[in-house]
Every structure is written in structure tokens, then in C-alpha cells.
Amino acid sequence: NAGVTQTPKFRVLKTGQSMTLLCAQDMNHEYMYWYRQDPGMGLRLIHYSVGEGTTAKGEVPDGYNVSRLKKQNFLLGLESAAPSQTSVYFCASSLRRGARDTQYFGPGTRLTVL
């Protein structure tokens, strides 16, 4: 099993550009999450999904959109990138409700917005 994979690993964008981050998991997990990690801060939840076709806002959703068209994939989109979105983005999944279960994390995507 590959676990949780993320594409791409690195990306540099100019302000105003758009991009999509792809997360894939092969563990048949219902729940998936997108976090961002900034220096000196813990991970902050951007959006999450409790199943195929469903998404919900997390702690810091502004400027991001998500889609979960297939159970195994969770996409994070930036429509108009801003320098404040420079961060490391992690995707995670869990079999049961995330706060009561182990979350499995991907390796991360390092995004720089110039």
C-alpha cells in the first residue's frame, strides 16, 4: 500500500495564479483532510471530507476550495494564489472520525507564492 500520496511535492506560483493539489489514499478511508503548516504553528485544518461527494470548512478555509468526487481522492484548489498561502500543505485520511482515530498523513507539498 502506498498510503497517502500528494502531488506535486514542490510548486512555485506567482500571485494570482491558480493550482490544484492532489491527494490520493489507497486505504479505503472515508475521512480526508487538508492542513497547512506554517513555521512556529501547529497544523491548521483547511477543509475536510466525511465521504465521497461531501466537503466541509475547517479552521482556515478562505482562499481555498476542495472537491471529493472519488472516495480515494481529495483535491485542494487555490483560485488566485496570494503570498499568505505560502506554506507546506498536508493531506491526511482516517478510517473513522478523525478526532477519534489515527490520521495518516501524506509527505506534504511545499508551496511558495511570489
Next chain:
Amino acid sequence: SQQGEEDPQALSIQEGENATMNCSYKTSINNLQWYRQNSGRGLVHLILIRSNEREKHSGRLRVTLDTSKKSSSLLITASRAADTASYFCATDANDYKLSFGAGTTVTVRA
């Protein structure tokens, strides 16, 4: 906002020594989790301890939970170079949301 706060922010120890880090949180919880993050990698789950448990072990790891003090500790015994990493506690803000602290960075010197 961060629910869990780790202390200390950084810790440097000699190989073979024990490392202890603490996590304090503000509101009541159902469970608390500890994760490890090696440099440039994703987080890896270490231990989940439920609110009705006081202590849990996994290999060289020992986690305690004191709900009356709203605090938890992670002890790594007989540390190794491979234990060099950042360690995060995470509490359940609700059914879906884990709230992570800023982490403790542990450096194990050879």
C-alpha cells in the same frame, strides 16, 4: 486557535538519555494523540490516549494523561539518533477536527 501547547519548544539530549515533553490544553477532551514529524516529512501517529486512560505505553514511548490538570506528557526512553524529530500533541476540538500544538523539536546528539 491551538488547543494543545507543547513544552518545551526545543530539547537537546544525548543518545541514550530520556526525553520528556509536555502538552497542556484548554477545554475538555475525549482523547489526545501524539504525532512525530521527521524533517521534511509528514506526521506519523505515535499514540492515542482516551480521556478515561491515565497511562499508555508503546515500545520506548510512555504517554500520561491528567485530565484534572488538562495536561499530557510524552516520555521517550533510551533515545536514539532516529528519535530526532518534532513531536506534536493533538486534541479533539470536535468529532472531525484535531487541534495541533506548535510542537517540541527534539535533537538527539550522538
